[in-house]
Amino acid sequence: MNYLTATKNKKYLMYISQNYSYAILRPIQAAVLANGGEVRWFLQGTDVNPSFLQSHEKQLNSIEEIHEWSPDATFAPANLIPTFFPGIKVAVFHGFDAHKRDTDGEKGHFAxxxxxxxxxxxxxxxxxxxxxxxxxxxxxxxxxxGWPTLDPLFSKTTDNPYKSDDPRPTLLICSTFSHRLTLAPRLYEKIKSFSTQGKWRILVQFHPKMQTEWVTKYKALSNQNLTFVETDNVLPLLQVADVMLCDTSSVMQMFLVQHKPVVTFCTRQPFPHLLDVTQADEVEAAIEHALTKPSDLMQNIESYCQELHPYTDGQSSQRVLNAANEFLQSNEKLKPKPLNVIRNFKMRKKLNYWKW
Incomplete structure (x- = not known):
């Protein structure tokens, strides 16, 4: 396939409902534009901030405008997408399977x-x-x-706002927002003590849905040793960190694909590629051990990454675009989608769109 010809003059819609989805879809946008296609954005709901759109990014503001523009394909890092949009609908995922729940069969990440x-x-x-x-x-x-979100992770750019001449190891602390799974309340006192020790340069970044109470408390810990970061793009943080402390958030997989160690606290399913601890007093020793990059752990990480995300070439966005174009050109007849009457009614109601 001539990929430039396949993309040229085609229209691609980026459908998002969370701020973190900008970083997921922008690498695909770059591939589309580099190959002569057009891109528009549709922002669904109040959880996504339109001010994060860049000056060159064009927005469609209604379902009527989407139908008038008539995209060939819509890319969505979501579990659901309106089936009444024109063109094909392409799932690119908002994260890895973090094993937060039983995912046997078609559940969770695999629904x-x-x-x-x-x-x-x-x-x-x-x-x-x-x-x-x-x-x-x-x-x-x-x-x-491969996951297009990670393409910039493997780029050689030096433009990283978190890069530092600080000689200390950099510890990145990330957490999910779930009351049941988050480390934020359980490790608060321990992390507070880390912030006064000065052994590490500490960066803290939480899921955007983290409870305000814990965001406020961790922000208050900020000093010369600890920086609380609010961002819609976690990749620069992943690049500069030497080790991560996490719970069950799927951001740990994004860190692991760099072949860097992760210490988890009471993770849902401990694995040999993780250093999991269940007591706050065990965390510090586990971090120190991770920083030595023990050979057995690093071999387990290598094996895991080959199954999770074997690509380190930064070309996953181009592969996604190629797959969408191949689908468009194949004209393969698939079975009709299920009617999903209730789900489609709810989606139409949410978007206030009743045309057929």
């Missing part, structure tokens, strides 16, 4: 909701599951592409 025509999977351990579902249902296709 099939009858919205998408194409799933662009991140690596073998997701491809196998979605390919099995595709064979079962017959109304969508699967292409293993």
């Amino acid at each position: 099939i909701r009858g919205c998408f025509d194409l799933y662009c999977t991140q690596g073998p351990n997701t491809t196998k599951r979605f390919a099995k579902s595709a064979q079962k249902h017959g109304h969508f296709k699967v292409a293993q592409t």
